[in-house]
Amino acid sequence: SSPAPGTAKGEINVFAAASLNKTFTQLGKDFEAAHGGTSVKFNFAGSSALAQQINNGAPADVFASAAPANMKQVEDKGHVSGKAVNFVTNTLRIAVPKGNPKNIHTLADVVKPDVKLALCAEQVPCGAAAKTVFGAAKLTPKPVTLEQDVSATRTKLELGEVDAALIYRTDVQADADKLDGIDFPEMQSAVNDYPIAVLSGAKNAELARAWVDYVRGEHGKELLAKAGFTVV
Amino acid sequence: MTLDANLVAVQGDFRLSLPLTVDSGRTCAILGPNGAGKSTALRTVAGLHPLSGGHITIAGRPVDRLSARDRRVGLVFQDYLLFDHLTVLENVAFGLRARRASDVRDKALHWLDRVGLADYADRRPRQLSGGQAQRVALARALVTEPDVLLLDEPLAALDVAARAHVRAELRGWLADYTGATLLVTHDPLDAMVLADEMVVLEGGVVVQRGTPAEVATHPRTPYVATLVGLNLYRGSLAAGVVTLESGSLTVTSGEEGEVLVAFPPSAVGLYPARPEGSPRNCWPVTVSEIEPHTGTVRVRLTGSPDVQADITTAAVAELSLSPGTRLWATVKATEIRTYPV
Amino acid sequence: MTLDANLVAVQGDFRLSLPLTVDSGRTCAILGPNGAGKSTALRTVAGLHPLSGGHITIAGRPVDRLSARDRRVGLVFQDYLLFDHLTVLENVAFGLRARRASDVRDKALHWLDRVGLADYADRRPRQLSGGQAQRVALARALVTEPDVLLLDEPLAALDVAARAHVRAELRGWLADYTGATLLVTHDPLDAMVLADEMVVLEGGVVVQRGTPAEVATHPRTPYVATLVGLNLYRGSLAAGVVTLESGSLTVTSGEEGEVLVAFPPSAVGLYPARPEGSPRNCWPVTVSEIEPHTGTVRVRLTGSPDVQADITTAAVAELSLSPGTRLWATVKATEIRTYPV
């Protein structure tokens, strides 16, 4: 029962995980072009910060989280209208500097003593995912650092401080001219869902729903896939 | 606009107690050694230091409870405290602006002109010489037409030549000023030239008061005697002889009892041998210090009693004086003033 | 340890040029009005201000290129600049410690004792009176046994009573001191008492030098004349008459040419009508200012020439003097000193 394009007007605030930054900004422009008289505003930050903001009364119409846990924090407080749906997933890859100087091909290679490894901290989704994949592979990683988010992890790799890192496919994609991504079998054990939901406090629920539909529509899928997401 | 006060104030361990009355148009000088409480007295009158007892009345109006700004008192600080971020003119205009007077610029310029600094209106205080700064500070205080003018060592920072000049100027301005003036100084000459009355403070209490001439001729403490350059002793007078702590002096007074005796160093004669003649007082002394002054030489002598003498440079050579020389000192009884303690 | 220097220095627009020789054990006083360059001269000798010309030699050793620390010069500042974060003893010990001397504590205590402040060793400088601080500053400078001692207005911050006392003390210490001393002062009395030679600076150049007595009796500029309390004029002498800028004076000298003439205010007689009699100089004057001093009154008079007179208080009353009174002034030719420019 999505409204016909062009009927909803006005403005919405989309709270979205920082990793959606590039794709959503482009989608927003396209959406505004397609739906005259609408304006989509984005608030990009870490999913947990966004959840905090929404729970503290932020004026949000849509929440696109990089982790189900943060969406759940919002749902628990009754801020979600209807039900959150997963719109993309992201999977971990082994990222190495271009050319793969340390010759890394499997997850077992990254736990070698001469490989400096960066992971995300367990408390954030990519870290939780990393824990899961290592568990699945029955390996004990010896990371030199547990970063607070994916981009910090990638920065370490990019500047050559570490030899390998486990980061999302999308993040490897974003810096493709410097990094190589390596797939490994265990990555499927930790697929990270990105849920999206219209919020109960939405000032413009109609347009919010139109936006969610747009994201999940053909154009949205296309852009998200291009960024490296697996579209659900 | 009489100032009538009994200044009782505490500053740490120090306690000031100073009863004081100064009539309109009159100037009272406060003298005293360092730490005597002179500045504290002025600060108390100005409302910058709390009164812990006594009272302050200006022109019949009790001001004890008023803040500094409402007392209508002009205070000139020893180091002037001109505002360096304002021009000379704005310094003078400060009090007028603070009191929302009209014609501020004109009045300030008029006063600058009066102190002879109209050309300096746009300068910064740091570009003035000491004497000029002093005049600006005075103008700044006087332009607000205070009921009482308080001057804390107004001439102390000036060189000798400037001091004589500014002292004379100050005399002129004080003559024109209709309020009461309190003048703190270290220099008895300032008091002589500028004041109608003189109060000597030591350790927070008054040790002597009177006209400058009275005080100068009848010092009551060694500090005052040093100040005015007299020999001063205390003793008991009986039958024309004052018995001192050490030695005695014959005087012409017929009174009896505790007295102070004083005579100028110029009244002392010095001789290599005991002279025969009229001087009634004659005792052996030893030279301890020789200090040449312009024209004369001051000689400090130990004996019973110790004494200072002023003699001519020629006499020094003639007597071939040097520390340790033994001499006889004489003073005519008629040169000695006695007065009750 | 003779100081031989030609101090040429620049400070903004100001230029100092002062040739100077002070022998071991002797004291040279530098006098001059505010801004004359006295402090700059001392700072230049101490190495705190660069020499832009000339030279400085101490005990035969050129020190121009040495830093302040290596010049072995003791400088006592007008406001002492004692280190407030150190005790009195540590202030005195500072120079010894800086030079890694031995027995630092003993030597410092010895000097503190010499200046009579052994009991104050553990105090902070701010807890001292001005006179005590002055003595500590002196001890701090002298303990390092400097070749040259520089004193910048050492008595200026003291009260009159303390000043006389400290001046006498200073005289004692300077007598014991074997180096050369440069003493900056505003007070001619300091120079008389303490110095062997006197240099008068005005606007950075020497206007007069000589022994204190010579300078006092033969002032060469109005500043010096005011300093020593004389009437001073400049004029051209021919046939026993000096023609001044305004008026003329008859003198006893038979010389010819440009001269300075001087006489003390006490040599001036004042009369309500033109007196008949011996004084050769007699001209009409008008009272401009009256300044009572102890014993006498100084009267400033305008006329051709302007003149200052000292008369007794009795005479003031008798002549009923007040500003504006017209009088006749007389000076005996024998009282007037003339000397070539």
Added chain:
Amino acid sequence: MSEQNRVPTLLLLPALLGLAFLALPLVGLLLRTPWDRLGEQLAAPAVREALWLSLITATVATVLCLLLGVPLALLLSRTRLPGIRLIRAVITVPLVLPPVVGGVALLLAFGRNGVLGRYLDAWFGITLPFTSAGVVLAETFVAMPFLVIAVEGALRGIDRRYEEAAATLGAGRWTVFRRVTLPMIAPGVLAGAVLCWARALGEFGATITFAGNFPGTTRTMPLTVYLALETDPQAATVLSLLMLVVSVLVLAGLRHRWVGVQ
């Protein structure tokens, strides 16, 4: 004069070491910057918008800090309230609190459900979070302690007798403050304002948490840099340098105009 101007040789080494330590990271940044992309970034309206927003909010925050902080410093240096220790402690709070927590704390205070925010919303319809005003607030919160501490230091350093002189001339406490105290502490206030402005300009954690990250209204330069780091690290370097250059220019201009030092 001449010679005292020089720094002890023993201290020259650590001074230069300190300088090198501060300069080296800058050199690193400069070396890595893809200069050819500078023009592109400068041309991007979003970047210009963010830069402008940063400058405006940091400046408004500094003004706010001055308005509230100078009186607060006066209170701290001039009264002997028994609670002064507590006040002093409160002032150091924003210094020590990690900025993100500061942002949460601001939400708790001024958010729609916050201690005060709920009344602001209910009574006046004012909501501060997620507005440019919110950015200013977050920056003010984080930067104010720098101003207060600098100004308090300046206040302790001045000769109080100038204020007394002004009082005897008939100036009330307000006039004394405005015409004597303030001009005398001006250099200290300026130094504090510089610290304050720089801190506000670089503020990230509290801003993103309290004010969000909306282009045009709350996305300041540091937030732009943060997003660029997510997707385009090179752009982040360019943006940081851009911000740096602008701030150095502003500060140099200020110094030149107001202080005349060097």
Added chain:
Amino acid sequence: MSEQNRVPTLLLLPALLGLAFLALPLVGLLLRTPWDRLGEQLAAPAVREALWLSLITATVATVLCLLLGVPLALLLSRTRLPGIRLIRAVITVPLVLPPVVGGVALLLAFGRNGVLGRYLDAWFGITLPFTSAGVVLAETFVAMPFLVIAVEGALRGIDRRYEEAAATLGAGRWTVFRRVTLPMIAPGVLAGAVLCWARALGEFGATITFAGNFPGTTRTMPLTVYLALETDPQAATVLSLLMLVVSVLVLAGLRHRWVGVQ
């Protein structure tokens, strides 16, 4: 005296407003804090470890700032090099740079492939990132400007003639500095050190970017707080308050010991 101590009434309002503004977020935090969980957090070895690491690194960073920053301030205030403007600009860099970018810049300088870091690694086998030394470095970088600016202000305020007096007494430049200049600027240095320590203690962005986040070696309190925010916001509040209390206690202790003001 008496009366001049009071603050103009007109300024009391902004002063109290400023105070309230700084205090309110704290109140918000306090109200929301689950006090019953304080014990639990304090008991957690990870928390104690992080707290200890924070205190140690912030203190070492402050000492480093003092050692390098005081000489640098001296250089700034006492020389008239032509390049002094540039030096001054370099010093404000860490103030303005968003901390994360500061961290990146540090990596570019001292990282494994950094301008200097590559030689440190190759020649001495020293790698700074991911070590406690790296944390100290990051904190030093971010905090040093505060110290330098505060000390430079203090240096400009003192009467140089005391230094001259010391020189005439035979003290060389180093002795003058140690025995005269340093005691005279002590209050300014202390104020700077306090700012510096507080800033270092709260440092987050540069630390995590440069030194990473590993329990025991580089996970300081702010990092712990940040991670707690991700999963357990309540715990984050408790941890922040814990850190706050400790720092206020340390600062109060310092003030009491060294300054004697209030």
